[in-house]
Amino acid sequence: MILIGERINAGFKDIARAIRDHDPGPIADWARRQAAAGADYLDVNIGAASRDPADMAWLVGVVQEAVPTPISVDSNRPEVLKAGLSALDGRPALVNSTTADDAKLEQIVPLAAEYGAGIIGVAMDERGSPQDVTRRVENGAKIFVACVEAEIPPEKIFLDPVLMPIRFMQEQTPKVLEAIREYTLLSDPPPHISVGLSNIASKTKERSLIARTFLVMAMAVGLDAAICNVLDEELWAAVATAELILNREIYSDGYLKAFRMRRGQVDAR
Amino acid sequence: MILIGERINAGFKDIARAIRDHDPGPIADWARRQAAAGADYLDVNIGAASRDPADMAWLVGVVQEAVPTPISVDSNRPEVLKAGLSALDGRPALVNSTTADDAKLEQIVPLAAEYGAGIIGVAMDERGSPQDVTRRVENGAKIFVACVEAEIPPEKIFLDPVLMPIRFMQEQTPKVLEAIREYTLLSDPPPHISVGLSNIASKTKERSLIARTFLVMAMAVGLDAAICNVLDEELWAAVATAELILNREIYSDGYLKAFRMRRGQVDAR
Numbered sequence: 001m002i003l004i005g006e007r008i009n010a011g012f013k014d015i016a017r018a019i020r021d022h023d024p025g026p027i028a029d030w031a032r033r034q035a036a037a038g039a040d041y042l043d044v045n046i047g048a049a050s051r052d053p054a055d056m057a058w059l060v061g062v063v064q065e066a067v068p069t070p071i072s073v074d075s076n077r078p079e080v081l082k083a084g085l086s087a088l089d090g091r092p093a094l095v096n097s098t099t100a101d102d103a104k105l106e107q108i109v110p111l112a113a114e115y116g117a118g119i120i121g122v123a124m125d126e127r128g129s130p131q132d133v134t135r136r137v138e139n140g141a142k143i144f145v146a147c148v149e150a151e152i153p154p155e156k157i158f159l160d161p162v163l164m165p166i167r168f169m170q171e172q173t174p175k176v177l178e179a180i181r182e183y184t185l186l187s188d189p190p191p192h193i194s195v196g197l198s199n200i201a202s203k204t205k206e207r208s209l210i211a212r213t214f215l216v217m218a219m220a221v222g223l224d225a226a227i228c229n230v231l232d233e234e235l236w237a238a239v240a241t242a243e244l245i246l247n248r249e250i251y252s253d254g255y256l257k258a259f260r261m262r263r264g265q266v267d268a269r
Numbered sequence: 270m271i272l273i274g275e276r277i278n279a280g281f282k283d284i285a286r287a288i289r290d291h292d293p294g295p296i297a298d299w300a301r302r303q304a305a306a307g308a309d310y311l312d313v314n315i316g317a318a319s320r321d322p323a324d325m326a327w328l329v330g331v332v333q334e335a336v337p338t339p340i341s342v343d344s345n346r347p348e349v350l351k352a353g354l355s356a357l358d359g360r361p362a363l364v365n366s367t368t369a370d371d372a373k374l375e376q377i378v379p380l381a382a383e384y385g386a387g388i389i390g391v392a393m394d395e396r397g398s399p400q401d402v403t404r405r406v407e408n409g410a411k412i413f414v415a416c417v418e419a420e421i422p423p424e425k426i427f428l429d430p431v432l433m434p435i436r437f438m439q440e441q442t443p444k445v446l447e448a449i450r451e452y453t454l455l456s457d458p459p460p461h462i463s464v465g466l467s468n469i470a471s472k473t474k475e476r477s478l479i480a481r482t483f484l485v486m487a488m489a490v491g492l493d494a495a496i497c498n499v500l501d502e503e504l505w506a507a508v509a510t511a512e513l514i515l516n517r518e519i520y521s522d523g524y525l526k527a528f529r530m531r532r533g534q535v536d537a538r
Contacts, residue, residue, distance in 0.1 A: 166514065166520055167520055170513070170516055170519070170520050171516050173513075173514050174514070174516050177489060177515075200514075204520075204522065205523075206510070206524075206525060209506060209507075209510055210510055210514075213507055213511055213514060214514050216482050216485055216486050217485050217486060217488065217511060217514060219486065220486035220487070220489040220490055221489055221490065237478060238478075238482055241478055241479055242482055242486060244435060244439070244442075244479070245443070245469075245479075245482060245483050245486060246443050246446075247439055247442060247443050250439070251435055251436055251439050251473075253473065253474045254474075255475075256475060256478075
């Protein structure tokens, strides 16, 4: 399971302020905390805190200086993505994200190919967010084909079926599970399949429970990546147990601790 | 989700003693506790505590006196099943269980039909427990056909793919998930699909976590019943959340409490 730390995002006030003030402190701190927790990638997003692509390059630089963890460069603006990618020191990276919109595909897929980065393809299009399984599958397949044509191999393609807040769009949730299963049939081996996990629990009172329950249910149908709160220890326990159930982790009485030691630095706390 | 309380089973020492001594106290107590927790059925099993079918009739009588909950009459001996069924006061019941073994099917399926009971069909056969998906599907289909031929409708048929202890047979666990999905394709509407949930976590140190994680993963692929520890509140929270994710429970901020009030008597504690 590939877990991408969500926390270095200007949607959080401390990060927005740090970006505006060019204060590396809180950013390096969240980078270290998420890396120590076992994040496979750190997502970085300047959001609405800045319109200047150079700020994404600065943000990537701060994170790189703090930790060796791969980076997920997150923006919906190609010029911001390019600035972030060009600041990379050679470590593995993800472009987060393209959609199935032709204008996006034409600009963002070549960027990922040029920099040798993986790419997250979100199953939205020029009409907006998908409301059914069919649109999710059509958009996912379109992105997949565009990436393969750009010679991005399946193991660097991450399809995202668009997880929505259960509080407001509950009927969409089982459709996301269906779309995940459909994505596993796109190729052999299949592409990675990822969600923005915290979306589902937005504005709910049981955020961790809803997020981790969805995550393991989605793992049962093929999900293998998520952008999420990697500081949530109950989420890690659920992931470790799901990996055990899927026979990807070997059982031992101390499997939870073994998993956390291998994936993070829990033992050192 | 249909949850069947596992606790009135002579595998537990207090129940074995109560059966041997014909002491209704502990049995009535566990019947009330599990019913209050929201069990849809109470499984009753005299196990090795007695060879006398009359003791199953006595056990069913004690439970019926204590609570109005439907009963799952649990034995691998047809004469014990018949004694339990004949003691029923007309409430809904399950026969737990037949296997795909011809000798079992020929004796036990007609019993369920005669008493108008549902039936759990465990995907074992004369060769023992299934070790792969194919055997699970073949045995499940064989049981399903035998039940339909006996005019037991799909909504009274529960197929059990044989969940095994993850500590000892870990490679079987993903095969159980695959078999569950295959069972959903047997008919439209599909039969119920049930597991003996506590089996998976036998002799492990994280019993509740492993059981509830498997349960929601299995719900994602079609499981809709389980014999389990209905006293486990974390299990209920996981089930309520999975039902929400599958869009079978309506979201509210208090969905956990609403689910428990409807399914049990948590509010009265």
